[in-house]
Amino acid sequence: MSDASGTDASRTDASGTLDEALERLHTTGPERNGWLTNHAPMAVEALVRNGQAPTVHRWLDHYAHKLEELPPPSRPVAADDWREALGDPVRITDWTRFFGRELAERPWREVLAAWWPRLLPGIAASATHPVIRTGHAVRTLLTSEGAPAGGGTTAPRLAELAHALGYWAARSKPLPPLAALAAAPTAAAALDAVPPVPVQEGGIRDRLPQLTAFPAWGAAPDPDTAKALLTELVTAATHRYATHGHGEPIMLVHAATAPNAVLRALPALPRELWAPSLAAAWTAAAAVTAAYTPPEPAAYPPTALTAQEITAEEVTAEEVFERAAAHGDDHTIKFTDTALDVGDPLALAAAIRSIELNPPLF
Incomplete structure (x- = not known):
């Protein structure tokens, strides 16, 4: 199998298409109809990684009818009461904002390492989509770390990890x-x-x-x-x-x-x-x-x-x-x-x- 940390130039997306697509998608929620998963962030990452960046925005145009706005926030998740919020889908946006703050304050690998064992028991949540979205986000960040000038870790890619982890935390259920x-x-x-x-x-x-x-x-x-x-x-x-x-x-x-x-x-x-x-x-x-x-x-x-x-x-x-x-x-x-x-x-x-x-x- 290929190495997920590979950084060949064909996969670093110097075009900026992935960042554009993620920014477009981060105004939408991780689900629709109260349960069905928004697959677009994962699919566009796969399209860009496999040489299909020119097709991404057309693909998103066709997928757009399946997207819903971000759900409203409830109340902030705090570092000392996260267990109470774990597995509460009403708190999806609260969790996303929490991870956004965490990733702004600490290196993304440190945040991932701290939360990975807390989230693993709920890996099957939402038909495994949250962990899949997390895997796509991590692959992008690993690839970005070795990108040449013009690439590298960007705000939309860090935000995508926040969205992925937030979705996982909100839907976590052993x-x-x-x-x-x-x-x-x-x-x-x-x-x-x-x-x-x-x-x-x-x-x-x-x-x-x-x-x-x-x-x-x-x-x-x-x-x-x-x-x-x-x-x-x-x-x-x-x-x-x-x-x-x-x-x-x-x-x-x-x-x-x-x-x-x-x-x-x-x-x-x-x-x-x-x-x-x-x-x-x-x-x-x-x-x-x-x-x-x-x-x-x-x-x-x-x-x-x-x-x-x-x-x-x-x-x-x-x-x-x-x-x-x-x-x-x-x-x-x-x-x-x-x-x-x-x-x-x-x-x-x-x-x-x-x-x-x-x-x-x-």
Whole structure:
């Protein structure tokens, strides 16, 4: 997989498009209709990072009908009473303003390290979207740190981290207590062994309370092992979408994009947080899998693109992302971005599968 801290010139956005898009989006809230997530900040970051900056404002114009204004503030979150406000969605704007103040006063890595362990127990909140948004924001800041003149960390990029962390804090909600099932030898085997929730109906808020147990997997005695196992999990979940994504094409992308958000954040976190980050990422991937996995896998390979074609380099990773960008669906763009991080033929075929399964924006 690629390194989330990479700083090649093609990904630093000297055009300023990302900052423009984020400033445009920071007048809007993280949700609409009281629950559904605003995916635009994540999608535009993925578009810019993968060479599609010229398409960003057109994409936002098409997505604009899904945006709502920031919710009104309630009362400020203070450093000594944050526990009372944790998990209160009415306080979304209060939390965003709190993190804005924190990031104005301290280095962003310091703020992230302080709050990461406090937020990890609620990683599955809002269908894992807050941690995914945080992962995109952190990746941008890591990339910005090594940018040449004209790039670097900017106010909109720091503000995006405040919005992401604020959303996570406001929606934070731990999963029910979970028992450990028999240990699985690999991430792929662990995902296959996740028991589906008994009632496969309703939204994720109806399904997650039904969780009772997951296979034991991912014990990490040291940070390097934790990172390696987290990489394995992202790869396994991405590959699995090729054959299981039809169970719920939109929701099952999060089984891969949520742990990948955690993987992207690791370089910015103290190493002692890497093992608990792996444990939380496994919980998130397993929860989404349990909530939406289909009874049977689908035939592989996908009809539009075979793994053999990708292996023969008839279709490049850049071309796969171009297809996702042209398709326009926000989940498809983010999943394809994760598939490019994995980078192997099966991951790219899974990305094509997401393009086949999900409804296009355009």
